[in-house]
Amino acid sequence: MNSLAVETTKPIHPAWMRITHWLNAIAVVIMVMSGWKIYNASPIFDFKFLGAITLGGWLGGAIQWHFAAMWLFAVNGVFYITLNILGGRYRAKFWPINVGGFLNDVKQALGGRLAHDDLSKYNMVQKSAYLLVTLALMILILSGLVVWKSVQFPLLLSLMNGYDNARIVHFWAMAFVVIFLAIHLVMVALVPRTLLTMFRGR
Amino acid sequence: MMKKRIQLLDEQLIIKDASKALGMPGRRLFGKRALSLGALSMLSGCGLTNENSVEKMLMSISRFNDGAQALLFDPTQLAQTYPESMITTPFPFNAFYAESEVPEIDEDYTLELSGMIANKDEWTLAALTALPQTSQITRHICVEGWSAIGKWGGVMFSDFLHRVGADTTAKFVGFRCADDYFTSIDMATALHPQTLLTLTYADQVLPAKYGYPMKLRMPTKLGYKNPKHITEIFVSNTNPGGYWEDQGYNWFGGS
Numbered sequence A: 001m002n003s004l005a006v007e008t009t010k011p012i013h014p015a016w017m018r019i020t021h022w023l024n025a026i027a028v029v030i031m032v033m034s035g036w037k038i039y040n041a042s043p044i045f046d047f048k049f050l051g052a053i054t055l056g057g058w059l060g061g062a063i064q065w066h067f068a069a070m071w072l073f074a075v076n077g078v079f080y081i082t083l084n085i086l087g088g089r090y091r092a093k094f095w096p097i098n099v100g101g102f103l104n105d106v107k108q109a110l111g112g113r114l115a116h117d118d119l120s121k122y123n124m125v126q127k128s129a130y131l132l133v134t135l136a137l138m139i140l141i142l143s144g145l146v147v148w149k150s151v152q153f154p155l156l157l158s159l160m161n162g163y164d165n166a167r168i169v170h171f172w173a174m175a176f177v178v179i180f181l182a183i184h185l186v187m188v189a190l191v192p193r194t195l196l197t198m199f200r201g202r
Numbered sequence B: 001m002m003k004k005r006i007q008l009l010d011e012q013l014i015i016k017d018a019s020k021a022l023g024m025p026g027r028r029l030f031g032k033r034a035l036s037l038g039a040l041s042m043l044s045g046c047g048l049t050n051e052n053s054v055e056k057m058l059m060s061i062s063r064f065n066d067g068a069q070a071l072l073f074d075p076t077q078l079a080q081t082y083p084e085s086m087i088t089t090p091f092p093f094n095a096f097y098a099e100s101e102v103p104e105i106d107e108d109y110t111l112e113l114s115g116m117i118a119n120k121d122e123w124t125l126a127a128l129t130a131l132p133q134t135s136q137i138t139r140h141i142c143v144e145g146w147s148a149i150g151k152w153g154g155v156m157f158s159d160f161l162h163r164v165g166a167d168t169t170a171k172f173v174g175f176r177c178a179d180d181y182f183t184s185i186d187m188a189t190a191l192h193p194q195t196l197l198t199l200t201y202a203d204q205v206l207p208a209k210y211g212y213p214m215k216l217r218m219p220t221k222l223g224y225k226n227p228k229h230i231t232e233i234f235v236s237n238t239n240p241g242g243y244w245e246d247q248g249y250n251w252f253g254g255s
């Protein structure tokens, strides 16, 4: 009884995680929508994004949004990752992670049998999805730096295999984040209690 | 929600932007109609005043980004150069007007100098061609995202500035062009070793479509910062702005 009382007073999600999550969501949505408008100015592939789902109105406006939101996105992201590492939250929440457990949890989830009684613990699917999207967001920053200032980041430029390839990397990392977000929102809709914990902390 | 976002823009900006797109051959007829339709829809029920504060905020962050890029700019860091085999052919034409409207400049052209420059004598093309020449094969990156590799030759701009006694402690170098384009750059970029007052493209006299008689070529800046058909160069401590920059493109425009 006693230990349970102690546990319930400790929030499932610390305040800094909730704040950085929502700031990140705002920044990512702005960056994705304005990024689509920038993409449309010179498409890499044989399609354009529907104008109505883009942000900025014209190329110059979209660029202004993109390069305004990037500061929020980058500074907030650095905060989130630093606090996760320093506070030991990565280890506590995301460790252990393994392929066997992942496949098992996917199977359970597809069968609708994945338990969600303890929201303070992530299953393997959650762990991998959150870590992978964090990685994709870092790749977005690195490839974005090359597209933004290819001359000033020669090392990153060769890591991305040139300017044109950096655009392609930037595109696919965006696509990954968008697919994550779509699934993420479906999952939240399926287990709405998680949304409550992301606002209240419990 | 979406409608509101679209209202964020200054209608003038879209019309300007649209008229640029119109410049592309083949799209003109369609574009003229689209432009009037677009202009019409912009006039109907737009609360532009409400959105001014958002625009002001974005503009001031863009000014902040000028400063960030100036900090990031390393005056000794060279842009990548490429072998001749990697040159993009044909090199794309790009301007805020159609290729058929490229200005024609005659032989008695002279380059004017003004502002904080000691020797403001005019320069003929022959005199410029007589200066020591150099060339580079670099990547031109457009703000739209496409890029192309080309070979430009001409006078190192820092040599030229020193030769005419420009005050290189000043902040800005401005350009006025025969096609009514204008732009300006920071002094640090003006003095960068790859900043060239180009007189040739692919070892030929600079063709009209690439900016005859001269273009300032900077592989460290986006395309719209590289003025063509330059008729006047001036040095100043007040920011002269630019054709696209005044409409919202970032002023520093580094690449």
Ligand code: HEM
Residues within 6 Å of the ligand: A017, A021, A024, A025, A028, A029, A119, A122, A126, A130, A131, A133, A134, A177, A181, A184, A185, A188, A194, A195, A196, A197, A198
């Ligand atoms: C815009 C609507 C969004 C909603 C409603 C939402 C909702 C949520 C909820 C409820 C959780 C907790 C889930 C759980 O307990 O497993 C969560 C966690 C998370 N979300 Fe979102 N999210 C949104 C946008 C985003 C975006 C745009 C990203 C990134 C691209 C993102 C990345 C994450 C990550 C990485 C976590 C786990 C964070 C951690 O544990 O450190 N979310 N989100």
